[in-house]
Amino acid sequence: SETEFANWYRADDGSANMPALNLHFEVARAYGRDMQALHWTPREILERANASDKPLQTFLQALDHIGGYKEDPLRKKATLLAVILRQRPEQFLRVAPAESVPPIIDYHLMRSCLRTGLIRVDDDALRQKLERRELVAADEEWAVRSAAYEAISRTQSLSGKSMGAVDWFFFGARRYCPEMTEPDCARCTLDAVCAHAKNLFQPARRTTFY
Numbered sequence: 001s002e003t004e005f006a007n008w009y010r011a012d013d014g015s016a017n018m019p020a021l022n023l024h025f026e027v028a029r030a031y032g033r034d035m036q037a038l039h040w041t042p043r044e045i046l047e048r049a050n051a052s053d054k055p056l057q058t059f060l061q062a063l064d065h066i067g068g069y070k071e072d073p074l075r076k077k078a079t080l081l082a083v084i085l086r087q088r089p090e091q092f093l094r095v096a097p098a099e100s101v102p103p104i105i106d107y108h109l110m111r112s113c114l115r116t117g118l119i120r121v122d123d124d125a126l127r128q129k130l131e132r133r134e135l136v137a138a139d140e141e142w143a144v145r146s147a148a149y150e151a152i153s154r155t156q157s158l159s160g161k162s163m164g165a166v167d168w169f170f171f172g173a174r175r176y177c178p179e180m181t182e183p184d185c186a187r188c189t190l191d192a193v194c195a196h197a198k199n200l201f202q203p204a205r206r207t208t209f210y
């Protein structure tokens, strides 16, 4: 029940601080419904993936059918889960040498792409919303996020680095290009090539995709 679910998320002192708990509940139910309908278990999904020629692809395709994952066409949570399962000491998921991990696009990568100039916003109305950190519509968020996906894909192929290395580089860039305080360009490794669009912020939108 929803009450029981809410109790799982209580802090040690009994307080209920989880934001958007209803969204967590809906996603958990969607996950459970699909797993039951498909008669799948997490172990079976992994065993099937690891037994295939393309374990990563097989794993992501399986999650395309499961609530909580299937809604996002860019597969952010599914890909992140795959990376976590692969990097666990147990190496739950095998990834074949020929397989490459797709971009994992969330807030920090969109912010980096916008500020560095990897993507450019030509729509004045959208640009203003991003600068003012106003809520954006679904299609506006998609325009930025899909462009960021493309930009990070190209960055990866042009650099010859793995997606993990590219993601880690931009993850580290958050240190000098944070959300809530002024960017420290002088200490940032991207300073020499950056567009310095410091006023731009990632799309503000409540989502369960990432």
Ligand code: SF4
Residues within 6 Å of the ligand: 112, 115, 116, 173, 176, 177, 183, 184, 185, 186, 188, 189, 190, 191, 192, 194, 195, 196, 197, 198
């Ligand atoms: S150079 Fe400045 S604006 Fe560009 S990514 Fe670094 S901190 Fe952000």
